Amino acid sequence: MFDNDKKIFAAPLAGITDKPFRTILREFAPYASMVTEMISCHSLVEQHKNCIRNFDNYADEGNIGAQIFGADSYLMGEAAKILADAGAKWIDINMGCPVPKVATRSGAGAHLMRDHKLAGEIIQSVVKSVKIPVSIKTRLGWDESHQDWIDLIRIAADCGASFATIHGRTRAQGYSGQSTLPNKPDLPIPIIANGDIKNLADVERVQNLGYDGAMIGRAMLGQPWIIGQICGTCDKPENIGNVALKHLDLIINYYGEKSGVPMFRKHAAWYSAGMPNSAQFRIRVNQITDAEQLKYLIKEFWSIN
Ligand SMILES: Cc1cc2nc3c(=O)[nH]c(=O)nc-3n(C[C@H](O)[C@H](O)[C@H](O)COP(=O)(O)O)c2cc1C
Numbered sequence: 001m002f003d004n005d006k007k008i009f010a011a012p013l014a015g016i017t018d019k020p021f022r023t024i025l026r027e028f029a030p031y032a033s034m035v036t037e038m039i040s041c042h043s044l045v046e047q048h049k050n051c052i053r054n055f056d057n058y059a060d061e062g063n064i065g066a067q068i069f070g071a072d073s074y075l076m077g078e079a080a081k082i083l084a085d086a087g088a089k090w091i092d093i094n095m096g097c098p099v100p101k102v103a104t105r106s107g108a109g110a111h112l113m114r115d116h117k118l119a120g121e122i123i124q125s126v127v128k129s130v131k132i133p134v135s136i137k138t139r140l141g142w143d144e145s146h147q148d149w150i151d152l153i154r155i156a157a158d159c160g161a162s163f164a165t166i167h168g169r170t171r172a173q174g175y176s177g178q179s180t181l182p183n184k185p186d187l188p189i190p191i192i193a194n195g196d197i198k199n200l201a202d203v204e205r206v207q208n209l210g211y212d213g214a215m216i217g218r219a220m221l222g223q224p225w226i227i228g229q230i231c232g233t234c235d236k237p238e239n240i241g242n243v244a245l246k247h248l249d250l251i252i253n254y255y256g257e258k259s260g261v262p263m264f265r266k267h268a269a270w271y272s273a274g275m276p277n278s279a280q281f282r283i284r285v286n287q288i289t290d291a292e293q294l295k296y297l298i299k300e301f302w303s304i305n
Pocket of ligand 1: 011012013014015016036037038067094096097137167175179194195196197215216217218219
């Protein structure tokens with residue numbers, strides 16, 4: 001699970017950390033640990049068509065954990081088996097997603113912070129179903145007055161989880177406000193810190209609080225090399241346009257041109273953020289449906305011959 005000294009992880013980001021993005025990340029950070037986008041246990045076990053996009057063969061992907069979500073302990077175990085067979089190096093259980101469809105209506109994700117009994121049953125079922133390690137990813141708690149993450153992580157450890165990631169916000173905070181982590185409490189399994197970690201100084205800050213590793217989320221958007229810089233395996237690329245072009249090619253190969261070009265628009269916005277004329281660039285990118293035209297525009301924007 002931990003292939004690098006600093007125990008650096010790329011966070012799961014639904015709609016973003018797909019295979020093409022992970023391929024780009026891996027070029028900059030060959031030894032980082034990565035986590036897939038969250039995958040529904042129902043989709044996996046019932047083989048929903050739309051699941052193909054989230055379900056890869058992980059054997060060639062290095063150190064990668066597959067993240068599942070759901071509220072049915074049996075299906076979670078079955079889903080874990082499918083992902084272990086597909087080459088995931090460990091299974092991560094989502095216990096922090098605040099999206100109402102997941103946390104309120106399905107009783108999964110962040111809801112499990114309110115139902116520790118069910119959380120424990122799910123962890124036990126997943127641990128029993130696979131031979132690879134199992135982790136959980138959770139938040140401080142449901143809201144400001146219910147911050148019982150330490151209890152949940154103790155339960156996870158008792159149920160056989162090998163490590164946990166803690167995002168220093170509550171479910172009620174969503175992704176806003178500051179992530180605040182206290183000194184790492186005394187817990188029986190390694191704890192990876194997550195939330196607002198953007199550079200090596202932030203990693204050192206959470207290490208000084210006693211955490212065993214750090215997980216980087218939104219800081220990777222438009223700058224996937226950040227994780228390699230933190231791991232000490234790359235410098236900032238000389239021309240970001242070359243990264244964007246490579247990423248676009250990977251997306252088109254994976255999803256096809258029709259879906260891939262619109263999917264790349266958000267990445268184009270992140271790669272170009274803060275650069276002169278980026279607003280006009282974004283407007284033009286959003287009008288393009290043809291891959292060759294998009295490549296031409298990227299080359300023009302970043303002055304690539
Ligand atoms: C667009 C988006 C998608 C996310 N998808 C997932 C997910 O699939 N599974 C998960 O556990 N967390 C997910 N998260 C939460 C992140 O993994 C991370 O915990 C959070 O962004 C805090 O880290 P950061 O401040 O470094 O971004 C998502 C966050 C964002 C912004």
